[in-house]
Amino acid sequence: MENKRNSQTIAEYIKNWSRKHSLFIMAYGTGCGAIEIPATLTSRYDAERLGIRGAATPRQADVLLITGYLATKTLKRVIRVYEQMQDPKYVIAFGSCTINGGMYYDSYNTINVLEKYIPVDVYINGCMPRPEAVIAGFQQLQDKIARGEADNGTRYKENLEWYRANQHRVIKNWRMPDYNW
Amino acid sequence: MLEKEQKLLEILKSAFQVEGKVIRNRRVEIWDHKEMVPAILLMVKTQLGYKHLNHITCIDWLEEGKFQLVYTVFSHTDKLTLFVKTKIDRDPAIMPNIDDIWDQANTYERELREMYGIEFPGLVGDQEFILEDWDEMPPMRRDFKTDVYAEKTFFAQPGREDAQDVRETITKRSGEEIPEFAKKYSRD
Numbered sequence: 001m002e003n004k005r006n007s008q009t010i011a012e013y014i015k016n017w018s019r020k021h022s023l024f025i026m027a028y029g030t031g032c033g034a035i036e037i038p039a040t041l042t043s044r045y046d047a048e049r050l051g052i053r054g055a056a057t058p059r060q061a062d063v064l065l066i067t068g069y070l071a072t073k074t075l076k077r078v079i080r081v082y083e084q085m086q087d088p089k090y091v092i093a094f095g096s097c098t099i100n101g102g103m104y105y106d107s108y109n110t111i112n113v114l115e116k117y118i119p120v121d122v123y124i125n126g127c128m129p130r131p132e133a134v135i136a137g138f139q140q141l142q143d144k145i146a147r148g149e150a151d152n153g154t155r156y157k158e159n160l161e162w163y164r165a166n167q168h169r170v171i172k173n174w175r176m177p178d179y180n181w
Numbered sequence: 182m183l184e185k186e187q188k189l190l191e192i193l194k195s196a197f198q199v200e201g202k203v204i205r206n207r208r209v210e211i212w213d214h215k216e217m218v219p220a221i222l223l224m225v226k227t228q229l230g231y232k233h234l235n236h237i238t239c240i241d242w243l244e245e246g247k248f249q250l251v252y253t254v255f256s257h258t259d260k261l262t263l264f265v266k267t268k269i270d271r272d273p274a275i276m277p278n279i280d281d282i283w284d285q286a287n288t289y290e291r292e293l294r295e296m297y298g299i300e301f302p303g304l305v306g307d308q309e310f311i312l313e314d315w316d317e318m319p320p321m322r323r324d325f326k327t328d329v330y331a332e333k334t335f336f337a338q339p340g341r342e343d344a345q346d347v348r349e350t351i352t353k354r355s356g357e358e359i360p361e362f363a364k365k366y367s368r369d
């Protein structure tokens with residue numbers, strides 16, 4: 001059967017359409033950006049009208065929000081959270097700290113480029129991005145999902161060795177459990 | 182004016198022959214050799230009522246080859262803050278342990294041990310305190326080059342191809358000149 005979005009089958013289209021309208025977020029509140037999440041989710045900006053709402057555990061979540069700089073210690077926990085999430089999963093990174101280190105670019109204990117350690121779907125720039133920017137970032141992610149281009153989990157699995165090598169550079173004493181993602 | 186402060190200083194001077202001065206209203210500082218610090222702290226705690234250890238800080242005087250330790254104590258009866266300062270060698274950095282005077286000093290001393298590499302003989306507690314898997318020089322020492330470390334450990338994001346020098350672009354647009362003294366901050 002012919003469909004308008006001819007790169008996708010009807011089944012895929014429906015699947016992506018429903019995924020994009022129910023994004024359960026796991027807000028990993030690092031850095032300064034955690035403070036923007038309550039504003040985004042509550043009545044003023046009301047992200048829930050777009051199907052964005054909080055999830056209690058990584059297993060229930062679709063989107064991992066990294067809301068700012070990551071200390072090397074925190075990166076360890078983030079990797080564990082990320083690996084516990086089930087496919088399909090997406091990552092949104094907030095602020096210049098996750099893009100290039102921001103004002104902590106020369107700090108000995110914060111990583112600079114998040115993309116090297118876990119795959120990122122959408123970056124939101126700003127220091128800190130305001131809730132409007134956060135919602136715009138979510139909409140960008142929704143478009144990406146609708147186009148069927150959001151393949152965070154697969155990218156991680158395919159390039160696992162590369163990601164692991166980068167992670168080992170920072171986490172020198174690797175004592176992490178293996179998760180069945 | 183400053184009678185309480187002067188009195189405290191007099192007492193300490195006569196008891197220990199320390200040097201010191203009244204900084205201002207409610208702030209007194211004294212300085213002495215490191216061997217004397219535990220005795221002074223014990224004395225002010227038990228006899229003068231300076232029961233509250235606010236914190237222990239360290240200042241790195243790299244050029245002198247010294248660490249300065251500052252013990253800040255507070256009296257709830259006098260409402261005075263007393264700074265007890267001492268300078269110790271940077272290498273090897275050894276300081277008498279005072280966690281038998283105040284238990285909470287243990288936390289500060291473990292932090293100083295990790296961040297500056299100061300040894301406190303007899304200090305109990307894990308070597309690892311805040312940092313995880315740290316195998317470099319203690320990071321708060323001033324000769325630890327944090328940017329060099331960050332460059333070799335983390336990845337730098339390459340700049341954008343079309344990135345512009347903000348000031349040059351703006352001055353060109355408005356036909357101004359960048360003054361001579363400010364030229365050194367331009368990109369190339």
Ligand code: SF4
Nearest residue numbers: 031032068095097127
């Ligand atoms: S980008 Fe700015 S606001 Fe965000 S975590 Fe970094 S310093 Fe904080």
